[in-house]
Amino acid sequence: MGELLGVAVLGAGHMGADHIRRLDRVVSGARVAAVADLDPARAKDAVAGIDGVLVHTETEAALDAPGVQAVLIASPGPAHEEALLAALARGLPVLCEKPMVPDSAGALRIVEAEARLGRRLTQVGFMRRHDAEYRRLKALLDGGRLGRPLMLHCVHRNVSSPPDFTSAMLIDSSVSHEIDAARWLLGQELTAVSVLRPRPSSGAPQGLLDPQFVVFETDGGALVDVEVFVNCGFGYQVRCEAVCEAGSARIGDDHGMLVTARGDAATEVPRDYLVRFAAAYDREVQSWVDAARRGRVTGPTAWDGYAASAVAEAGVRALESGERVGIALAGRPGLYAGHDD
Amino acid sequence: MGELLGVAVLGAGHMGADHIRRLDRVVSGARVAAVADLDPARAKDAVAGIDGVLVHTETEAALDAPGVQAVLIASPGPAHEEALLAALARGLPVLCEKPMVPDSAGALRIVEAEARLGRRLTQVGFMRRHDAEYRRLKALLDGGRLGRPLMLHCVHRNVSSPPDFTSAMLIDSSVSHEIDAARWLLGQELTAVSVLRPRPSSGAPQGLLDPQFVVFETDGGALVDVEVFVNCGFGYQVRCEAVCEAGSARIGDDHGMLVTARGDAATEVPRDYLVRFAAAYDREVQSWVDAARRGRVTGPTAWDGYAASAVAEAGVRALESGERVGIALAGRPGLYAGHDD
Amino acid sequence: MGELLGVAVLGAGHMGADHIRRLDRVVSGARVAAVADLDPARAKDAVAGIDGVLVHTETEAALDAPGVQAVLIASPGPAHEEALLAALARGLPVLCEKPMVPDSAGALRIVEAEARLGRRLTQVGFMRRHDAEYRRLKALLDGGRLGRPLMLHCVHRNVSSPPDFTSAMLIDSSVSHEIDAARWLLGQELTAVSVLRPRPSSGAPQGLLDPQFVVFETDGGALVDVEVFVNCGFGYQVRCEAVCEAGSARIGDDHGMLVTARGDAATEVPRDYLVRFAAAYDREVQSWVDAARRGRVTGPTAWDGYAASAVAEAGVRALESGERVGIALAGRPGLYAGHDD
Amino acid sequence: MGELLGVAVLGAGHMGADHIRRLDRVVSGARVAAVADLDPARAKDAVAGIDGVLVHTETEAALDAPGVQAVLIASPGPAHEEALLAALARGLPVLCEKPMVPDSAGALRIVEAEARLGRRLTQVGFMRRHDAEYRRLKALLDGGRLGRPLMLHCVHRNVSSPPDFTSAMLIDSSVSHEIDAARWLLGQELTAVSVLRPRPSSGAPQGLLDPQFVVFETDGGALVDVEVFVNCGFGYQVRCEAVCEAGSARIGDDHGMLVTARGDAATEVPRDYLVRFAAAYDREVQSWVDAARRGRVTGPTAWDGYAASAVAEAGVRALESGERVGIALAGRPGLYAGHDD
Structure with missing residues (x-):
């Protein structure tokens, strides 16, 4: 494949450090070319053991560093808009962690800037679109065998929430994954939303409305309901059942996709070892x-x-x-x- | 991580071509430095689109090509012994597809050569040791929570066998995976083997003894039974249940490991999104x-x-x-x- | 146990005939003593092969027939109120198919009549309370191991609806089972209800709002959501997941209750053959x-x-x-x- | 259905008392007419609360008691032969707990006596033939959809064995259920047997060969393997997988039958509420x-x-x-x- 892709990573916190490791040791064809973080010590820790990576405190300096051909944005959400505009100005392809831009007005400015540019440079980090089970579900829905989707029943549970997690963050941080997954799976836009608030779990921090039950409507007449419960205590569970006109399919139960149709409930058996292994x-x-x-x-x-x-x-x-x-x-x-x- | 590891790939058939693709596009830190195959056209096809790879017809030429630091052997089994000895002579680390050497006398000569060398250079391609479910099972058994393993019940099913597959190949090609997995999971050597032959399936080619039921005994007093059925028609299934003194654990049912102990049968729920995704x-x-x-x-x-x-x-x-x-x-x-x- | 209980069965339609068979051939300790149906031929068919059962067209005549000690009401819902009052007037224990009385004003009259009587004679035929999985779920919730229930996620699917099934009947006929099950499982009263209407399935009869998504609130602060889909085409499915403060439990997936708590998802293993068989x-x-x-x-x-x-x-x-x-x-x-x- | 069937129960131990309760309170159409046990106090305890049952110490007296029309034999195995011959001599239908007669010579004498009589009076208590999952498996095999059965993989696990349980009893008491189930499911006779003995579990009593692994061959060329493990410690599990030419089906995993065929692994979804409930x-x-x-x-x-x-x-x-x-x-x-x- 020739030369390795030089990537500037913006942000060397939890996600940024993980992406630096991934680019250096897991992903084929890329190398970390520059890192920027307001805290240079944190950035240096993140690139320890990787030869020839320069550490910056300024986004622009990192983007202009020698060998930079692409940008991975893992800085805090409020810094995304400026970083995205800088990357777009330089014509660099970007992978931007979610949320792309936390407020929709700022997000729309990115859309408009890219539209003016006339070509796509931005990929948003909704990683569920890359999950094997979600992809099987998407392929099943697109294949049409189950007919039109009528409802998505979603569950999103975490063991416990980080400190300072607010009631609003159950929506704009946690459920944002289901928002993207629903739009992608259905190929429809969401048109209305209601949030129901059961009495909070005694396991949730004082004052946090947890769990919540969110119901979205779509422009295709489908419903999407989401249980979000970020202090469930027992594990991390992400489940999605698509109920369609001719069957339903469920992912997330620690087995492959379960498809219910015409009288049985089935999981797929792979066809050979290259699939299985x-x-x-x-x-x-x-x-x-x-x-x-x-x-x-x-x-x-x-x-x-x-x-x-x-x-x-x-x-x-x-x-x-x-x-x-x-x-x-x-x-x-x-x-x-x-x-x- | 610095310079990429230059790998010579021996054999450009089905497995060889797949490994060439993997080294070039999936694995981080490696590049294909040379390829050898008796059929130069096949080798050229396998490296199409990869810059700067020289194609050879002789094993020795490939091993001596510039930049070669390691060897991946994917040629037919009978060619392995000579290739391994050549790699050992040059001090090159080797990943050798199974069987390492088809006959045990030849295999023992590799063992002796490496022992004389006094350091390990050879890794055999038993890929189940890298499968997530097998690793969970191994970790569970090693952790001791279920006590000493008493029996392994294994199932190995293929949709259909390749042309020219013989009754002996059910053992030395298919069951060889269970042989290694059993030795690895149990940390025991196998000491005796019996093969039972039910009436062949009408779905098997004429003359092929398929399925077979193989029972191994181990030096730790355990039993390992294997159903091998290479023309089952319905899918590829590899299942293994370890029955221990205090519980059993089963993998291979299109869900994670099912552990049965103290009154329930459970699958694991991941602790967070970094595990799940x-x-x-x-x-x-x-x-x-x-x-x-x-x-x-x-x-x-x-x-x-x-x-x-x-x-x-x-x-x-x-x-x-x-x-x-x-x-x-x-x-x-x-x-x-x-x-x- | 001595003498068999003489039961008058009111209504010899689909459910009535099934109950007559059950009393005669399945249940221990009872016998059919009288049957009433407006259509005497239908009543005679239902008791064919049972000795000594008199067939009536009038409810009162059946209740007063010799040997009648109890009443099973399986007539159409609108006839229930009169039949219940007649049974209460005679002090006869009643098993009344649901709905007890279709309109709540009439139902309340039964409650008041029985309260005046000062003792219970009426059992309503909500059979889910007798289902093995529901009982396991109820016992689990009552046992307190999972903490307070926060939400019930329910699914109620039928292959197809009978002729003349109306949009309201998805609520008052189908969801009425979930209404009772939720009240019973939670030990709470329902305090509000919302119904969401996705675009109907093309498999539903013209004009029928099917599926619907119903959300109940309870006086204990819990939520109960119900997908009701009576023309799903693929099978009959009744599922209920109770999400609690310390775990969740799900029934209805053609396996026993799945309990998710503290890091795993488990089904119960019976303790001996008397349980299993x-x-x-x-x-x-x-x-x-x-x-x-x-x-x-x-x-x-x-x-x-x-x-x-x-x-x-x-x-x-x-x-x-x-x-x-x-x-x-x-x-x-x-x-x-x-x-x- | 008319008059209740008068049943004499022989033996009032654990199984006998359970059958007395069942005849009195669960089963429709029968009543306990007489009970015999060597220990009259035990017999009296077993019939407490049932009117008009005479208690005997002699089998013959119980069989000749007024109103006896059928016999349920639940006495210890060695007493079965004499009781069966007495019932046959009187022309009474018998339900005889397994083993019918412990030694095959005695069992053959029953066969010969009944054959001389020229009509069947004896039913043996292999209750798995009445289990819902086994019946589904039998129906599936008989239906032919999966083709000819090639192997049965069976598991039979108990939490712990009773005192005085011997190594032979793993075969003639525990595995006898699989012997009958295999003959019934396959419609074939067993023609040879091998028993493998892994090193006993440390959870087994000293000297007991537990677990064992038993392999049967059949006159139809099938294999039947049975893991029997009567001190597994964690629960009671009875599992059976039938591997056929065109698919496999497994029962006993706390869900309904799992059928694997043509690319998926499926459980059945019931067609309506009468099936489910x-x-x-x-x-x-x-x-x-x-x-x-x-x-x-x-x-x-x-x-x-x-x-x-x-x-x-x-x-x-x-x-x-x-x-x-x-x-x-x-x-x-x-x-x-x-x-x-």
């Missing part, structure tokens, strides 16, 4: 590369390879003879003491 | 990088970002007022016609 | 009694008993010897040709 | 009858009926107006204080 293959090769670059070798050993061959040979003899066949391995060299993974 | 974040950034390197922008648009802000604002008003609040978006610029993903 | 034991003895009363014998035969003994003996020999043991049965008498169930 | 209707009427015979009324009250009507009326107004509608109930008479179930 796609991620395992990726991780296998990645871990091998990571180790090799550090001068190490991990994973199944030559001894494991030998043992597998020896056992398989005995198995074939058992198959052919119809008898129980004993297995005797050679002595194990000390190099292979213990089991590795 | 880890892969989605990776895919998000990868797809953005891939598009940017091609000069494109995809994914959620600025319009999507604006719509989310506008809807969330209405939601907060609905929360505060207790009323249904209508949502009116600005006009959508033509740039954002249609929904993207 | 309680219904099987009941059915076994009932089917034997039913056959014996007709002079027949069905079910597993003496041959099955012999075969089980012979196989078990061989199994014990296999256990003791560690060898495969062949099994040879005696010749099967012609009496046992074929397999029975 | 059949047992609830039965229990509803039974509990009403039971209460009425005791002069009591339980279950949903007239107040519940009124509340349902009032809420439904408000719901219809909410539907018609599109507004939230408040609900105000009349004052609740003291008679209805508290919630009943």
Whole structure:
């Protein structure tokens, strides 16, 4: 693929540091070219161990640093508008964490700026569109097999909310994921919203309206209801059931998509090992590369390879003879003491 | 992380081409430095679009090509021994597709060569050790909460077998995965094997003993039974249930690991979004990088970002007022016609 | 238990005939003593094969028939009030199909009449209170382990609605089950209701508002939302998830109750065979009694008993010897040709 | 149905007392006419509260008691042969708890006696044939949709074994259920058996070979494997997966039957409420009858009926107006204080 994409990362907090790690060690074809954060010490921590990354305190300086070809915005929401306008002015493609711009007036200014530019440069970080289950649900709905979607029943639960989380943030921080997911899944705009407020859980901080129950209407006549409960205490759950004219499909239950139609409720069985173990293959090769670059070798050993061959040979003899066949391995060299993974 | 790891890939068939794609476009920190295949046209096809990769017909030439620092062996099994010995002779780390060496005598020669070398260079491609469900099962067994494992019940089903698949290959090609997984999960060696042969399915090719039922004994007193059925017709299924002294755990049912202990059967609920959506974040950034390197922008648009802000604002008003609040978006610029993903 | 309870059944339509069959052939300790229906032919059909049941066209005549000790009301809803008052006047215990009385003014008259009487005679036929899953959910909520219930998410789907089903009947016929279930599960009264109307499914009859989404508020601050969809086309589904302060529990997914709490999602494992097979034991003895009363014998035969003994003996020999043991049965008498169930 | 069937119950231990209760209070159309047990005090306890049952110490006396028309044998296994022969001599239909006769020679004598008689009188108490899930599995296999069965994978787990349980009893007491179920499900006879013995669980009593893994072969070329583990500690689990030429079906996972075929894994969705709530209707009427015979009324009250009507009326107004509608109930008479179930 040729040269690596040089990325300037704006913001080196929790999400920013995670994206820096991802660009450096997980994603293929990119490198971190510059980082900007108001706190230079935090930025330096985030790039520790990555060669040749310059750290800045000014957005503009980072965008203009040598080798920068793209921008990942992970700074706090209020800083997004200025950063986006700066990136658009330079023609740089942007991945901007959500919310793109917290207030809709500012968000609309980005839309207008990009529209004036006449070409798309901005991708917003609604990562559910990249989740395997959401994509299966989207593909199912688009395929039309279940007919028109009538309702989405959504659940969004967190163990506990961060300090200073407000009642409004259940909507504009948490439910914003469902807002985007609903628009994307349905291909419709939302036209009205109601929020119901059950008596707050005793597990919620004093004064926080948690849980809430939000109902959206769409321009296609569908309903979207969302239970948002950010102090449920027991785990993180994101569930979505699409109820359609000819069946329903549910994701988020720690199994693949459950499709109910014509008399049964079914999950998909993959067609082959490349589907089932796609991620395992990726991780296998990645871990091998990571180790090799550090001068190490991990994973199944030559001894494991030998043992597998020896056992398989005995198995074939058992198959052919119809008898129980004993297995005797050679002595194990000390190099292979213990089991590795 | 500095310089990319230069990898020579031996074999450009089905698995080899897939690994070439993976090294080039999925894995971080590596590049394809050389490829060898007896069929140079096939090798050229596999590296189409990747700059600066030399194609060879000889293993040794590929290993000695400039920039080669590691070797991935994906050639047919009978060629593995010679390739492994060549890699070991050069001190190159190797990822070798299974079977490492088909016959155990040859496999043992690799073990002995590496033991003489006194350091590990070989990793065998048993990818199940990298599968998320298998790793959860391994961690559970190692954690000791369920006590000593007594039995593994395994199922290995394919839709249909390739042409020329033999009855012995159900053992030495298919069940070889369970052989390694059992050894790894249990940390025990297998000591005996029996193969039972039910009347073959009418869906199996004439003469093929399919399905088979294989029972292994281990040096720790455990049993491992495997149903292998390579023409089951309905899908690819790999299932493993570990029955332990204080509970059982099952993977492979299109949901996460099901743990049965003390009166209930449970699947895990993740603790936060970084766990639940880890892969989605990776895919998000990868797809953005891939598009940017091609000069494109995809994914959620600025319009999507604006719509989310506008809807969330209405939601907060609905929360505060207790009323249904209508949502009116600005006009959508033509740039954002249609929904993207 | 002594004498059988003589029951007068009012109404011999679909539900009435089913209850007559149930009283005669399923329930222990009762007998059908009289039947009343405006259509005497229909009543006669419903009691065909039951000895000594007199058929009436007048409610009062049936209630006064010899041997009547209790009344089961399965006539159309508008006839319930008069029948209930007649039963109360006679001091007879009543099981009344829902709706008890369709209009609340009439229903209140029954309440007042019974209150004047000073003792309960009326049981309303909300059968979900007798469903095993609902009872497990009720017991779980009452036990307090999950804390205070905050929300109930309910789904009520039918394949298709009967002719002449109106938009109001989605509420007062279908959702009436959820109304009772919510009051019973929560131990709270409902205080307000809103109905949202997504664009009707194209599978619904012209003019029917189907599906609907109903949201109730309770005097305990809980919310109850109900998707009612009576032309969903794919099956009958009744689902209820109780979201509580410390966990959630869901019933209706064709498995037992799924309880999500403290990091996992679990279904219960029964503690012994009397729990797991309680219904099987009941059915076994009932089917034997039913056959014996007709002079027949069905079910597993003496041959099955012999075969089980012979196989078990061989199994014990296999256990003791560690060898495969062949099994040879005696010749099967012609009496046992074929397999029975 | 006319007169109740008079049943003599032989044996008033654990199972016998349970069957006496079942005949008296659950099953329709039968009554307990006589009981025999070597311990008359135990027999008297078992029939406490049932009018007119004579207690005997001799089998023959019980069989000859007035009104006896059928025999239920629940005495210890070694007593079965004599009791069965006595019942056959009298032409009485018998339900005999398993094992019919513990030793196969004795069992064969029953077969021969019944064959000489020329008509069936004996039903053996293999209650799994009456379990709803097993019946669904049997119907599926018989229907032929999944093709010929190739293997049954069975699991049979108990929390703990009774005192004095021997290694042989894992086979002839526990696995005897799977022996019958396999013969019934497959319609085939078992022809050979092997027993594998993993190292016993530390949770098993000293000296007990627990778990065991039993493999049967059938005259139709199928395999049946059974994990039997009677001290698993965590619950009672009976599972059976039938692997067929065109799909597999599994029961016993606390959900209905899971059928895997053509690319998905599905559970059935019932077609209507009579299927879903059949047992609830039965229990509803039974509990009403039971209460009425005791002069009591339980279950949903007239107040519940009124509340349902009032809420439904408000719901219809909410539907018609599109507004939230408040609900105000009349004052609740003291008679209805508290919630009943």
